[in-house]
Amino acid sequence: MNSKNFYYPYFLYARDVASYSVAWALSRPGAVYVVDVIVAEGLTKRFDGLTAVDNVSFHVHEGEIFGFLGPNGAGKTTTVRMLTGILPPDAGRAFVLGFDVVKKPLEVKRRIGVVPEAANVYLDLTVWENVTFMAELYGVPRGVRERRARELLDEMGLLKYRDAKARRLSKGMRQRLLICMALVHEPPLLFLDEPTSGLDPQSARRIRSMLRELNKEEGVTIFLTTHNMWEAEELCHRIAIINRGRLVAVSNPRELKDMFTRLRTVEVEFNRAVDERSILEALGCEVDVSGNRCRIRARDVNDVICGIVDYAKSHGLEILSLNVIEPSLEDIFLEIVEGKADV
Amino acid sequence: MFENVAKIWAIAKKDMKIYYLKGPVVIFGLLLPFFLYLAYAWNRNIEPAEAMVSIMAMTVFFTSTAVGPVIAPWETRSRTFERLLSSPVNMSIILMGDALASTIFGILITVAIAVLSMVIGVHIVNILVFTCNVVISAVCFSFLSLLLSSPPADTPANIMMLSSLLKFPLIFVSGVFTPVGEMPYLLRIIALLSPLTYTTELFRASVHLETYVPAYIAIAAITVYTLVFAMVAVKLHERSAPKRL
Numbered sequence A: 001m002n003s004k005n006f007y008y009p010y011f012l013y014a015r016d017v018a019s020y021s022v023a024w025a026l027s028r029p030g031a032v033y034v035v036d037v038i039v040a041e042g043l044t045k046r047f048d049g050l051t052a053v054d055n056v057s058f059h060v061h062e063g064e065i066f067g068f069l070g071p072n073g074a075g076k077t078t079t080v081r082m083l084t085g086i087l088p089p090d091a092g093r094a095f096v097l098g099f100d101v102v103k104k105p106l107e108v109k110r111r112i113g114v115v116p117e118a119a120n121v122y123l124d125l126t127v128w129e130n131v132t133f134m135a136e137l138y139g140v141p142r143g144v145r146e147r148r149a150r151e152l153l154d155e156m157g158l159l160k161y162r163d164a165k166a167r168r169l170s171k172g173m174r175q176r177l178l179i180c181m182a183l184v185h186e187p188p189l190l191f192l193d194e195p196t197s198g199l200d201p202q203s204a205r206r207i208r209s210m211l212r213e214l215n216k217e218e219g220v221t222i223f224l225t226t227h228n229m230w231e232a233e234e235l236c237h238r239i240a241i242i243n244r245g246r247l248v249a250v251s252n253p254r255e256l257k258d259m260f261t262r263l264r265t266v267e268v269e270f271n272r273a274v275d276e277r278s279i280l281e282a283l284g285c286e287v288d289v290s291g292n293r294c295r296i297r298a299r300d301v302n303d304v305i306c307g308i309v310d311y312a313k314s315h316g317l318e319i320l321s322l323n324v325i326e327p328s329l330e331d332i333f334l335e336i337v338e339g340k341a342d343v
Numbered sequence B: 001m002f003e004n005v006a007k008i009w010a011i012a013k014k015d016m017k018i019y020y021l022k023g024p025v026v027i028f029g030l031l032l033p034f035f036l037y038l039a040y041a042w043n044r045n046i047e048p049a050e051a052m053v054s055i056m057a058m059t060v061f062f063t064s065t066a067v068g069p070v071i072a073p074w075e076t077r078s079r080t081f082e083r084l085l086s087s088p089v090n091m092s093i094i095l096m097g098d099a100l101a102s103t104i105f106g107i108l109i110t111v112a113i114a115v116l117s118m119v120i121g122v123h124i125v126n127i128l129v130f131t132c133n134v135v136i137s138a139v140c141f142s143f144l145s146l147l148l149s150s151p152p153a154d155t156p157a158n159i160m161m162l163s164s165l166l167k168f169p170l171i172f173v174s175g176v177f178t179p180v181g182e183m184p185y186l187l188r189i190i191a192l193l194s195p196l197t198y199t200t201e202l203f204r205a206s207v208h209l210e211t212y213v214p215a216y217i218a219i220a221a222i223t224v225y226t227l228v229f230a231m232v233a234v235k236l237h238e239r240s241a242p243k244r245l
Helices: A017-025 A076-083 A105-111 A127-137 A142-155 A171-183 A201-218 A229-235 A253-259 A276-283 A301-314 A329-337 B002-019 B023-041 B048-064 B068-077 B081-086 B091-119 B127-148 B156-173 B185-193 B195-206 B215-244
Strands: A036-047 A050-061 A065-069 A091-096 A112-115 A189-193 A221-226 A238-243 A246-251 A265-270 A287-290 A293-297 A319-325
Touching (some): A036 A076, A050 A091, A050 A221, A065 A201, A065 A229, A076 A221, A105 A112, A112 A171, A127 A171, A127 B002, A142 A171, A201 A221, A238 A329, A246 A253, A246 A329, A265 A301, A276 A301, A293 A301, A301 A319, B023 B068, B048 B195, B068 B091, B068 B127, B127 B156, B127 B215, B185 B195
Parallel strands (some): A189 A221
Antiparallel strands (some): A036 A050, A036 A091, A238 A246, A265 A319
16 A cells, blocks of 8 residues: 555545445545544543443554554544444444444444454354354355365365364464454444464464455555554554544654654763763763663754764764664654653 | 344354353253152053153253253353354343244253153154144243343352252253142142243143143243243343343
8 A cells, every 4th residue: 555645535424335435426526635534533432430441443444454452451442442343432423334333233244344352253163164154244145165275274274173162273373363354244434452462472473464465455445453563553544543542643653763862862871881870960861771772762853963973072972873663653652641741 | 024034043043052061051951850750650550642741841941941051151251252252142132042043952852752652652643733842842941041041140059059949949840740720729720820831732732631721822922921031031141141141
């Protein structure tokens, strides 16, 4: 997906598939339009007086991988459940593929694939039965069902286990089976709630590469919740961060990093050990010294580099290496959820 | 319409594959009515036709209510319920699928027992009433069992205990052991509130024993009970579904 070509012309308020199509057809020729496959507006959900999701609004564009990040209990799963028509919101509204999730939950469910966070496969059914059962629930015709099940199990490396009971599979294999079950009706939009949580690195990598492929080659829009910042940075075109039920940031990883330039650090290596107090006085900012290496948090990178060069000259030091390190998504995430930043 | 029938059948097939051999189903559906009957008939001089009515009523009642209470708590515990809710099926379809699996189990076991009864010399005289009774009673008790499984528990034993609290008293007030016509007046009124009474009456009609309620009224009563149980079960399950997530 080429995100720089995207611009955002309208909110899609289509209430059924007809107006969704009309909205698409009426878009001006020549322009690169983005259709929002998910529109959430002021979504709110309370449980026993506790607000789990508080006035959350965002849009997900067709063809993107959208990451939904947040600490435990932030409201990610509740948001996914509202968007997939499982839980009705207490306030606000949401449209998925043009359908109102409250008024037309079955139309939404028919068109999306879901891998719920806490879900499991049917352990007493075989791998094949699990996939074909889902295909039957989605109304996939018998001939297509069998071809599709075989293709998916083959892609996920599960075809040789097709007659095995699902309880014999490892956790990673069961997760892959759940993804097969979610894809059996070829949905244009896939929701995955913590798909790699608790998996070994090999299984997690396999799932990530499969998701990337699905998005790139089949154009499937992916809504992904994750704890793993590295995963979000690797996979997602845009991310939203939710904390204590409130959405605190929606952007692409690059823009988020640009917003947090104050989290950039400069790493410098001198030819000999330096005195912590003297370098702190010279630069006037936060410095971690470890022998001949210093890590300096830089609000203004140019000022810090100039200061380092002056310091080296005045103390007869030689600079062996100097690197500017961008903040990781994890740094930004922690900054936001710990309440140090207002986005 | 056809799509929904296919979905109901898919859910029923899944239930049959998974739940027919689960411990609580075997114990409450097969072993319990068998031993209950033995305890009742042992060393007594009971007329074969009377005995057949009792055993048939207990069999269709216990077998049709054996699968239903297991499904929802089991799916909650094994965390497959959310996956099911994510698919394009509403609660009515899910419960109709569960009821179908439960009904088929009830019908199969009851027919097997009926065949066995015929082998030992008890003949079903009115096949039409018998068939109609087995089918509608199995459907009715299946929905009753789904109604009982509506609390959002994740332990099948808890729901089984709850359903036993209702099932055992029903057995004793529904003309299974004593014909309704021979009951005291007050007990007779209570008996007429139980759907199992109408099942027992229809079994009596099918072997030409004396009945207290005409067959057409018994059929109508079971049908009304079925509709009420189904509608209330759907409402209660819809309400408890979010708590199962």
